[in-house]
Amino acid sequence: MQYRRFGKLDFMVSALGFGCMRLPTLGDQTRIDEPLAIQMIRHGIDNGINYVDTAYPYHGGNSERVLGQALLGGYRQKVKLATKLPVPQVKQYADFDRFLNEQLVRLQTDHIDFYLLHGLSRRTWEFARDLGVIGWAEGAMRDGRIGHLGFSFHDDNSAFKYIVDGYDNWALSQVQYNYVDQTYQAGTEGVHYAASKGLAVVVMEPLMGGNLARPADEVKAVFDRAQRKRTAADWALQWVWNQPEITLALSGMSTMRHVEENLASADRSGGNTLADDDLEFIEAARKVHAALVVVHCTECRYCMPCPNGLDIPLNFQWLNRAVGLRQMFHSRYAYRNAHAASQLASACIACRECEEKCPQHIPISDWMPIVDNVLGKGADYDPKMAPVGNGGSI
Ligand SMILES: NC(=O)c1ccc[n+]([C@@H]2O[C@H](COP(=O)([O-])OP(=O)(O)OC[C@H]3O[C@@H](n4cnc5c(N)ncnc54)[C@H](OP(=O)(O)O)[C@@H]3O)[C@@H](O)[C@H]2O)c1
Structure with missing residues (x-):
């Protein structure tokens, strides 16, 4: 396993983190195949993963519970545990404590190392901020229930910078980022901005939720031309790790094969290690993806502003x-x-x-x-x- 510094903290984190949003299930998304999921999580930790990520709503609430079980028997001490305040479900100040205390019970732990405000947009950040989430979280850090505060993000780049600048002590930002999403949401610009401010940059959806691991035939044909043979998933993961601004990539692994393959990919990872021709193949693949789009809007924004306020x-x-x-x-x-x-x-x-x-x-x-x-x-x-x-x- 390769390790990277976690933003401004004195902690070396594994390049691959275990995302617990896509655990193996028994048909219904809320019914986790618990023995297999626990085996997969522990196998990842036994092979160097030291960061696990979950959230209150994943798998209908069962992700936190199953992760709590997986971390029994000494595994909790081997990882940093991240989970998230379900901001969209918060109605009043008392909900902050209510959710956190419930999560500590589900996860069978007395503290969360990294507590994230979940899926922030400009609107939900302003709502949580105005309700007093920062003062509340600082209290929870003082009493030891939370180690550090961060946020995950789904809005545009200007909202991302606004949130990064909205609090001085974020430890991390978690962003959707992969070779297709270079200008989507936070994008490369946001990644660089957060890193320049000392935030750890945790990548979610490095495989675009699995899409980049099962590319369209046209994209596959591009990678088939490369001399270095990699799986489509490996191409996408290496692109993320190639950037020194990235702290770690979370992958939501659904089978033991995914865990094995992504551990092996992480072993080979490193900042600025891809060759120029590797980057050219990835760029060519990105362009082929772009050619599959339905409307050829280039997002030049010449059409804006709309008199009626549409984006x-x-x-x-x-x-x-x-x-x-x-x-x-x-x-x-x-x-x-x-x-x-x-x-x-x-x-x-x-x-x-x-x-x-x-x-x-x-x-x-x-x-x-x-x-x-x-x-x-x-x-x-x-x-x-x-x-x-x-x-x-x-
Ligand atoms: N905070 C937020 O708002 C938010 C949002 C999204 C994600 N997250 C977190 O970030 C984590 C990572 O995001 P993600 O789950 O979308 O990650 P991802 O790595 O982009 O997608 C995971 C999916 O990719 C496929 N996959 C993974 N490894 C593979 C391999 N070696 N070969 C082939 N296919 C592979 C699997 O899909 P199939 O099983 O379908 O093949 C798997 O379910 C999540 O698990 C969650 O913890 C947070």
């Missing part, structure tokens, strides 16, 4: 991820939890002001009801829905 490129980004990259669940979640309803496709009044400014000539006003139907109302996407002359979409 047009963001709506296209969600649709492209949903359809082209088969990220329907995530995209619908993002759409339905956007921090302002006015941002959404449903708010389009078809004034067509944006269309005059779009260099790709995308009929934006015709697309917006489609975006809302697919992401907001749950309709299946059918390529026949695409308007004529839609900026080169498939």
Whole structure:
């Protein structure tokens, strides 16, 4: 196992962390295959993993409970344990203590090493901050229930910087980051920003939730041309670890084979170790991914500002991820939890002001009801829905 310094803390963390959101299940997502999950987690720890990540809602609450069992028998002392305050479920100040105390019981421990505010957006950060979460967390750090405070994140880059700057003592930020998401959410810019401020940068979704491990045939063909043979998962993980600003990559491993393979990948990892031609293949793969998108919006933002407040490129980004990259669940979640309803496709009044400014000539006003139907109302996407002359979409 390779180890890296954890931001400004005096702690060397394994390059691979165990994400407990995708444990093996028995059909239903809430029914974890407990003996196998425990075996996998302990196998990871026995082979050098010293950071495990879970959260209150994973597997319907059972992830924390099963992880607590896996960490019995001396395993708790071998790892730093991260879990998260379910900010969207918080209604009042008393909920902070209520959730943390319940989590300590589920996890069978007296302290959480890294406690994260879960899935922050600008809106949920402002809500938690104004409710007093920082003062409360500092109290929990003083009484020993929490070691350090951090946050995980799902919003745009400006919101990321706003949150990083919103508190002086974040120990870590957890971001969605992989070779496709270089300009999505926090993106490379956010990763560099957080690292420059001394925050550990913990990567979630390094395989885009598994999508990069099962690439489209067109992407696979790019990697097949490389002389160095790697699995698609290894290409994606090495890209993350190649960046010295990254502290560790969490992977949600669902089988023992995933654990074995990702441990072996982590053994080979290192900052700035990929050859130039490796990076060229990854860039070529990223471009092929990009070519699979539905609407050829390049996010130049020439169309903005929308007089009605829509974030047009963001709506296209969600649709492209949903359809082209088969990220329907995530995209619908993002759409339905956007921090302002006015941002959404449903708010389009078809004034067509944006269309005059779009260099790709995308009929934006015709697309917006489609975006809302697919992401907001749950309709299946059918390529026949695409308007004529839609900026080169498939
Ligand atoms: N705080 C947040 O908002 C948030 C959000 C997301 C994630 N997280 C945390 O971050 C962790 C990592 O994110 P993630 O689970 O999305 O990670 P990921 O590594 O991007 O995706 C995990 C999935 O990738 C596939 N996979 C993993 N290793 C593989 C291998 N060697 N070969 C082939 N396929 C492989 C599996 O999918 P299949 O089984 O489908 O093949 C697995 O379920 C989560 O587990 C969770 O702890 C936090």
